[in-house]
Amino acid sequence: MTEEIIIAGFGGQGVLSMGKILAYSGVMQNKEVSWMPSYGPEMRGGTANVTVIISDERISSPILNSFDTAIILNQQSMDKFEKSVKPGGLLIYDPNGITRHPNRKDINIYSIEAADEAGRLGLSKVFNMIVLGGFLKLKPLVSPEYLHKGLEKSLPERHHKLIPENEKAVEIGMKLLKAVQVI
Amino acid sequence: MGELKLMKGNEAIAEAAIRAGCDGYFGYPITPQSEVMEYLMAQKPFERTGMVVLQAESEVASINMVYGGAGTGKKVMTSSSSPGISLMQEGISYMAGAELPALIVNAVRGGPGLGTIQPSQADYFQAVKGGGHGDYKLIVLAPASVQEMCDHVKLGFDLAFKYRTPVMILSDGAIGQMMEKVVFFDQIPRRTDEELMKECPWAAVGKPKNREHIRITSLDLDPAGQERVNLKLQAKYKTIEENEILYEEIQCKDAEYLFVAFGLSARICQKATDLARAKGIKVGLFRPITLFPFPIQQIAATGNRMKGVLVVEMNAGQMIEDVKLSMGSKVKIEHFGRFGGIIPSPDEVVNALEQKIIGG
Incomplete structure (x- = not known):
């Protein structure tokens, strides 16, 4: 099993930390992982993205141009990465702020209204974990037990009291997914 | 088995340096490798092992601090990126000439000139064919994973001391910035003064009455003497070629x-x-x-x-x-x-x- 994922959005949405928590959870579950962030000039202009690879085997290239899954959180990232999903692959996006919705017919598309839900519940800090919940519902790469360990490892100890809130957000995300039919 | 961590390549270099018993890091910040010194400063190895971490005023100062530390037999290192490494070439050539061990990390970025901060391998010639003046070679290690970033620090110090020669790790921003699993070796204690004097009889550690002065220099104005220096260096490089290929x-x-x-x-x-x-x-x-x-x-x-x-x-x-x-x-x-x-x-x-x- 190898899952190649791009997570992309605005800086501040928790894109890099979502990837980090996923990667750490993978490590805890004894998987091979790589976490490759965009850095430098790519980061200017407000977009942030990270490539996360989780595999049972040694990981080859940490840098890719096509992905099994794209998790997309803003329009710029939609423009850049919708075309990078492998045929038959998965695209999850938050429609908040999206002006041009994805329209590929050869991939599976789901929307997750994580920003709205996080706002309603006062959980905007764990918005990214709602999105991660949606992804893990469709691709259960790491079990809740290892996700818990991943959170413990990737969050500094002073934030460990927030782990239950993070886990609750993941559960909310799992129920929030909607399959999108492209006509 | 040692400790398993998920870590950036640059951080792995820094952690491995502490664990390898490095005595001193001297550097000047430059993207994409600033995490090396950042991690060291945050870890405070001066409290953990007694290792010195110093931000010098420039790359030229960094490499000459490394030269000085190496002359006393200490395990010392620096890291920089392409333009900074160019500034260090004089010092690297002097260390090769004076046969001093040191570890130099180059996180190569796109050039020439100030170039870009994105990953590149355009410094291959500089690293492998000399870089500075004179007939010398560096041992050059090319890690391809975060695990190797860790392993090559230990290997680099071992080879530097085995052959009394500067060693370069040639990485780039991508290997430096990405996180992967890495298993660390256990802490190797820093050498005591007694161990250092025993292992490095060539080091300038102060003159006891029972031996001659130690000279550490790359200067020999007598061409015959300088040719002997060169022949010795070439013989050393040949031994390295026979024994250390990976x-x-x-x-x-x-x-x-x-x-x-x-x-x-x-x-x-x-x-x-x-x-x-x-x-x-x-x-x-x-x-x-x-x-x-x-x-x-x-x-x-x-x-x-x-x-x-x-x-x-x-x-x-x-x-x-x-x-x-x-x-x-x-x-x-x-x-x-x-x-x-x-x-x-x-x-x-x-x-x-x-x-x-x-x-x-």
């Missing part, structure tokens, strides 16, 4: 075509190998891990069994010269490169193989 072969056994690549390019070629094999193209990967000493005979033996060889580098064609010198002209050898901080995609590499080698 390389990796992936899927080469049944291969008809071969990628040759180091560092990050090798990781991309590994993916390209899988993609090409899925299309029915039997291709393997030869990855030099030491760039000096270069695996001349090994590359010749494997490469000359192939129908064609594609050298993939993030530069305009540097290591390909060594591949050609190693293999001779029996087999077609072509180059594929992206420059200036652009990382080639695995698909691009497969296309290049099809167009330049198989179809060409």
Whole structure:
């Protein structure tokens, strides 16, 4: 099993930390992982993205141009990465702020209204974990037990009291997914 | 087994340095390797092991602090990125001439000049063919993973002291910035003064009454003397070439075509190998891990069994010269490169193989 994922959005949405928590959870579950962030000039202009690879085997290239899954959180990232999903692959996006919705017919598309839900519940800090919940519902790469360990490892100890809130957000995300039919 | 962590390559270098019993790090910040000193400062190794971490006023000062520390037999290092490494060349040449051990990390960025901060392999010539003036070589290690960033620090210090020569780790921003699993070796205690004097009788540690002065210099105005220095250095490089070559072969056994690549390019070629094999193209990967000493005979033996060889580098064609010198002209050898901080995609590499080698 190898899952190649791009997570992309605005800086501040928790894109890099979502990837980090996923990667750490993978490590805890004894998987091979790589976490490759965009850095430098790519980061200017407000977009942030990270490539996360989780595999049972040694990981080859940490840098890719096509992905099994794209998790997309803003329009710029939609423009850049919708075309990078492998045929038959998965695209999850938050429609908040999206002006041009994805329209590929050869991939599976789901929307997750994580920003709205996080706002309603006062959980905007764990918005990214709602999105991660949606992804893990469709691709259960790491079990809740290892996700818990991943959170413990990737969050500094002073934030460990927030782990239950993070886990609750993941559960909310799992129920929030909607399959999108492209006509 | 040691401790398992998920860590950035640059941080792995810093943690490995502390654990390798490094006595001192001297550096000046430059992207994309500033995490090395940041991590060291945050870890406070001066409290953990007594290791000194100092931000110098410039790269020139850093390398000369390394020169000074190495002269006293201490395990010392610096890290920088391409333009900073260019500034250090005088000091590196002096250390090679004075036969001093040190570890230098170059997180190569796109050049020339200030260039960009994105990953590149354009400093291959500088690292492998000298860089500074005079007939000297560095041992050059090319890590391709965060694990190797860790391992090469320990290996680099071991080789530097074994041969009394500066060693360079040639990495780049991508290997430095990405996180992967890494298993750390246990803490090696820093050497005591007694151990240092025993292991490094050449070190300038203060003159006891029962021995002569120690001279650490790269200056010998007598040409005959300077020729002796050069002959000694060349003999040392020959010994290194005979004993310290490291390389990796992936899927080469049944291969008809071969990628040759180091560092990050090798990781991309590994993916390209899988993609090409899925299309029915039997291709393997030869990855030099030491760039000096270069695996001349090994590359010749494997490469000359192939129908064609594609050298993939993030530069305009540097290591390909060594591949050609190693293999001779029996087999077609072509180059594929992206420059200036652009990382080639695995698909691009497969296309290049099809167009330049198989179809060409």
